[in-house]
Amino acid sequence: MSVFAHPEFDNHERVVFVRDAESGLKAIVAVHDTSLGPALGGCRFWTYASDDEALTDVLRLSRGMTYKSALAGLPLGGGKSVVIGDARALRAEPARAEALFRALGRAVEQLGGLYTAAEDVGTSVADLELVGRETRHVAGVARGQVGDPSPYTAYGVFRGLQAAVRHKLGRSDLEGLRVAVQGLGHVGQGLCEHLAEAGAKLIVADLDGERVAALVERFGAEAGDPAAILAADCDVVAPCALGAVLNDDSIAALRAPVVAGAANNQLAEPRHGELLRRKGVLYAPDYLVNAGGIIVIAYEAGRRGPRFERAQAMAHIDRIHDTALEIFARAEREGIATSLAADRLAEERFRRPGRARAA
Numbered sequence: 001m002s003v004f005a006h007p008e009f010d011n012h013e014r015v016v017f018v019r020d021a022e023s024g025l026k027a028i029v030a031v032h033d034t035s036l037g038p039a040l041g042g043c044r045f046w047t048y049a050s051d052d053e054a055l056t057d058v059l060r061l062s063r064g065m066t067y068k069s070a071l072a073g074l075p076l077g078g079g080k081s082v083v084i085g086d087a088r089a090l091r092a093e094p095a096r097a098e099a100l101f102r103a104l105g106r107a108v109e110q111l112g113g114l115y116t117a118a119e120d121v122g123t124s125v126a127d128l129e130l131v132g133r134e135t136r137h138v139a140g141v142a143r144g145q146v147g148d149p150s151p152y153t154a155y156g157v158f159r160g161l162q163a164a165v166r167h168k169l170g171r172s173d174l175e176g177l178r179v180a181v182q183g184l185g186h187v188g189q190g191l192c193e194h195l196a197e198a199g200a201k202l203i204v205a206d207l208d209g210e211r212v213a214a215l216v217e218r219f220g221a222e223a224g225d226p227a228a229i230l231a232a233d234c235d236v237v238a239p240c241a242l243g244a245v246l247n248d249d250s251i252a253a254l255r256a257p258v259v260a261g262a263a264n265n266q267l268a269e270p271r272h273g274e275l276l277r278r279k280g281v282l283y284a285p286d287y288l289v290n291a292g293g294i295i296v297i298a299y300e301a302g303r304r305g306p307r308f309e310r311a312q313a314m315a316h317i318d319r320i321h322d323t324a325l326e327i328f329a330r331a332e333r334e335g336i337a338t339s340l341a342a343d344r345l346a347e348e349r350f351r352r353p354g355r356a357r358a359a
């Protein structure tokens with residue numbers, strides 16, 4: 001397994017392999033770039049089929065965090081950690097789980113603040129609290145007062161969606177606009193609340209019928225077919241479930257002129273950004289509009305001041321709207337996909353010439 005020659009290696013500043021034989025911990029921590037500040041990113045616990053698969057994931061995800069924080073205007077770099085194993089089996093052995101997360105905490109501590117761990121797929125606030133017994137470099141734990149970041153993510157998606165509607169449809173309000181939401185989880189439900197309040201008409205789909213029924217009842221939403229929701233006859237499609245949903249087939253079937261949703265990595269491949277542009281669909285880059293969660297974590301107590309200042313965090317999330325407009329205008333000016341315009345803007349921020357590297 002090569003690291004420096006790995007296809008996903010992008011001059012990452014640190015890649016640390018962590019092993020604790022007693023608890024069985026096998027983890028990789030990757031710090032991609034700290035030119036804007038210390039790296040912040042989730043800790044993913046996953047049953048990777050191989051070490052190489054875990055390495056690929058951590059290299060890619062940590063790089064993504066650099067772009068996300070840069071675009072969100074945060075003084076943070078990008079990092080991520082992955083734990084290789086079966087989180088469910090571990091939870092059946094609480095003593096071993098504690099030993100494992102504490103061992104991870106010691107590894108994070110050894111990085112001296114270069115990387116701060118947060119919750120991600122497969123880890124919970126309780127796990128992060130165990131990590132936090134060994135290091136103060138953990139975010140999103142109860143003592144930070146923020147709680148679940150999803151409502152903040154939902155608000156940021158809403159602001160990005162408003163910007164996309166303004167740019168593409170020339171409208172400053174959402175009254176009567178038809179919005180199809182795929183996925184009614186933590187973020188999707190929050191987004192529906194904002195949309196309903198703004199007077200939008202909702203078409204909703206989820207694999208969980210109860211979630212659909214609840215929103216039909218609450219907001220008079222129309223129940224959509226989960227298999228065809230992306231092709232709904234509407235003004236905006238909001239993917240809030242899985243990644244890689246925008247592919248050759250789904251783009252060909254799209255009827256909405258705008259795509260703006262929370263799901264991570266919506267483009268199956270980077271070229272799909274260009275495919276959307278050619279079709280005349282305005283795509284609000286996912287990592288721009290779903291940054292509300294990372295923004296609020298950056299405002300957690302102790303990071304910018306002694307208390308969690310919710311109003312300041314919300315004002316920062318509001319800026320997603322204007323950054324989106326800037327990206328849409330640039331994409332149009334340069335004749336490029338909005339996804340590429342977002343990448344370029346982020347890169348200009350964290351690769352500014354003359355900026356000293358932190359490590």
Ligand SMILES: NC(=O)c1ccc[n+]([C@@H]2O[C@H](COP(=O)([O-])OP(=O)(O)OC[C@H]3O[C@@H](n4cnc5c(N)ncnc54)[C@H](O)[C@@H]3O)[C@@H](O)[C@H]2O)c1
Binds near residue numbers: 150183262263
């Ligand atoms: N929670 C956050 O703060 C946050 C931040 C950034 C990005 N995201 C991304 O946003 C997305 C949603 O996050 P979440 O926290 O709401 O997740 P969640 O697990 O709470 O909700 C996902 C929902 O999608 C539904 N779903 C899954 N497959 C589906 C399908 N094929 N069709 C329709 N519905 C389907 C699930 O039943 C579930 O209700 C994810 O991609 C996540 O990575 C979330």
